[in-house]
Amino acid sequence: MKLTIIGCSGSMSGKDSPASSYLIQATGKDETGFERLFSIVCDFGPGAMGHLMRYADPAMVDAMFLSHFHADHCADMVGMQVYRRWYPEGALPQIPVYSPGDGAARTRGLSADDPAETYETEFDFQQLVPGSLVRVGPLTVEAFAANHTVPTLSLRISGPSEEPDLDREVVLTYTGDTDTVASVVEAERNADLVLSEAAFEEGRDTVRGVHLTGLRAGQMAAEAGAARLVLTHLQPWTNAEKNLADARSVFTGEVHVAQAGAVFTI
Template sequence: MKLTVVGCTGSMSGPKGAASCYIVQTATTTILLDLGPGSMGQLMNHIDPAKIDAIILSHLHTDHCADIIGMQVYRRWLPSGPLGTVDVYSPGDGLHRTRQIGGDGADETYAGEFDFHTVAAGDTIRVGDMSIEFFDAVHPVPAVATRITGPEGGVLAYSGDTDYCEGQVAAARNADLYLCEAAFEATRDTVRDIHLTGGRAGRIAAEAGAHNLVLTHLQPWTDPDTVCAEAREEYAGPIAVAIPGGTFHVTHPSTMES
């Protein structure tokens, strides 16, 4: 599988790129993880949005789903004709949230563009040649971690937004690559049950036996060197920081190919 970072800034779009959005691809299947602010335009630098097979939203905070309206406009009003529906999976009511973002009334169902599905920890779906499992996350709104197994056995785990929890350890268990948020710095951010520090991200990766750790969702004021150093205190494996446009090849046996 190939992971492409479309956007990775935490809590908002940032001076160097869009908020959370990631492309996961095999030879036959393409899915999106999250569609944060600014991601729709950047997505078109990497793939034709018409070619995606599913959208998975880790949760429904705006910094992870705002550009679903851009996707809806693209799919409905493309001059060559409407594109039809694509499956959208999220914890919580994705249809209601999309109406809120679009400012639309209850008569707008987006039935021509999206087929909404609610998922929760314990659910498993299949999209093309990918098997996708959902696990608990700890956040102020319903949220899930995502574990994707590709056709050749490679495993990508994505934390979404979370604090430390056993669900994250389970999602990342022996994963070839764990894409994990690290929005907080330990000496600066003491609030709990919202985000991870680099240290807590490293602890999850170590307990899970993840083979590679990629830190993401860093806010514009979060220092990559600081969260990497925190993670290194807990985790001995390879660590990288996500950057817009960065790519990783998720292979099994695992290597940090980028």
């Protein structure tokens, strides 16, 4: 399994990165037995559509997952819809889009389309709830409840390792936007890599139930027994070095700050 950071800026796009969006890929067999590369995208915030083109052909994305409907996590769904409907060689096939709530209504609201627009030729919107399991090729995605201001899901993604001598499934957990909560710790349990939001700074941002700090992200990963931690969704005004140091103070595994274009193999 390979993770590519499409965008990692929190709450808005930043000068060096689109807003939250992540490409997860793994090789496996399709329903005919043919071995190929499967690609899923988790979240699709402002700027993600253009940057996705740097790392993968948007026409080859197998499924999309939206952790929640705040615009910094889903605004570029409008761009993907236009790309699929008006592709020069002909409209592209429908792909599944998994999210909490009504994904079609949210996309319609972003695009200001007519209420009769269903996007049924581009997207197959499907609702996820905590406990939902979705299989995409060799990848299995399980949804867990997060602790945010709107319904939000953390995603635990299991799949084949990129390491040829590692004979087991590996786990990537994407927290989505969340504050500390037991359900996300369970999503991170023994994960090989945790991609954790860390928008807030310890000592600066005191409101709870919205975002993690670097310290709280590190504490949750440590409690879960995770192996590696990548901090993401840092707002343009958040001090990445402080959040990195705070996470390292409580988590003994590798800790990194996400950057657009960075690749992590699992």
